[in-house]
Amino acid sequence: MTNERRVLVHPDKGSLAGSVAARFITKLLDILDTQAVAHVVLTGGSMGGTVLAAVGASPAHTSIDWSRVHFWWGDERWLPAGDAERNDEQARVAFLGELDIPDGNTHPFPASDSGLELDAAAEVYAAELASHGVDGLAHPLFDITFLGVGPDGxxxxxxxxxSDIQVVDRTVIPVRNSPKPPPERLSLTRPVLNSSQRVWFVLAGADKASALGLALAGASRDEVPVAGIKGRRRTVFFVDADAASEVPESLIARDY
Known part of the structure; x- marks a missing residue:
């Protein structure tokens, strides 16, 4: 097995979302052929929702036994439950709300109206992760982790x-004074993300080109956090042509 980084370029956002959705369904089928359940980490942002909507639009999604799939999130905005800006709500609208799966299969972060303070909410989610831990890990063995990438990396x-990118002694951290609104958030830490079997980055748009180019060129994770994330088995950047404008030709994969 290899854990080298690969970049797959698609002509536009539509073909990008459709391709990632098709690969996701195919890979889930493979995973569920060899193990009882799969654990997937979802991301927010426009492409996160677009990919989930493409999964739901694909007739092939009915071939998955979704009751055997657990959904988690890489981070969440500290907003009330059901707020349209929450990642879990966007995922529900895009696709998850259509699935007939046990309530215990979706693992949203606590909401700001849950009665918890931000630090306590981080501890609650850490406990939820630990309750599904395997092989001595304080979290599940994530099979696929989706991540978006901001223009700042x-x-x-x-x-x-x-300093958040440097935290290694916790699985979940509270985030305050975020440079991107809202100012308060919850996030998985770098070691948890890096424990994922497969990390799939999905990014589109010319504003992402610089961050992607820097990450692939070996930038510091403190300056470009995406540079510090790598799956145990495979790391794939699914990008559109605009986002790939600063990727060296030698790093672009011709197939999966």
């Missing part, structure tokens, strides 16, 4: 030039 709610 941030992933989840781990932003450049902040």
């Amino acid at each position: 941030h992933i989840a709610s781990l932003f450049p030039h902040r």
Whole structure:
């Protein structure tokens, strides 16, 4: 097995979303052929929702036994439950709300109206992760982790030039004074993300080109957090042509 980074370029956002959705369904089928359940980490942002909507639009999604899939999130905005800006709500609208799966299969972060303070909410989600831990891990063995990338290179709610990317002794952290609104958030930490079997970055748009180019060129994770994330088995950047404009030709894969 290899854990080298690969870049797959698609002509536009529509073909990008459709391709990632098709690969997701195919890979889930493979995973569920060999194990009882799959654990998937979802991301927010426009492409996160677009990919989920493409999964739902694909007739092939009915071939998955979704009751055997657990959904988690890489980060969340500290907003009330049901708020349209929450990542879990966007995922529900895009696709998850259509699935007939046990309530215990979706694992949203606590909401700001849950009665918890931000630090306590981080501890609650850490406990939820630990309750599904395997092989001595304080979290599930994630099979596929989706991540978006901000124009500044941030992933989840781990932003450049902040100490959050350096945290290694916790699975979940509270984030305050975020440079991107809202100011309060919850996020998985770098070691948890890096424990994922497969990390799939999905990014589109010319504003992402610089961050992607820097990450692939070996930038510091403190300056470009995406540079510090790598799956145990495979790391794939699914991008559109605009986002790939600063990727060296030698790093672009011709097939999966």
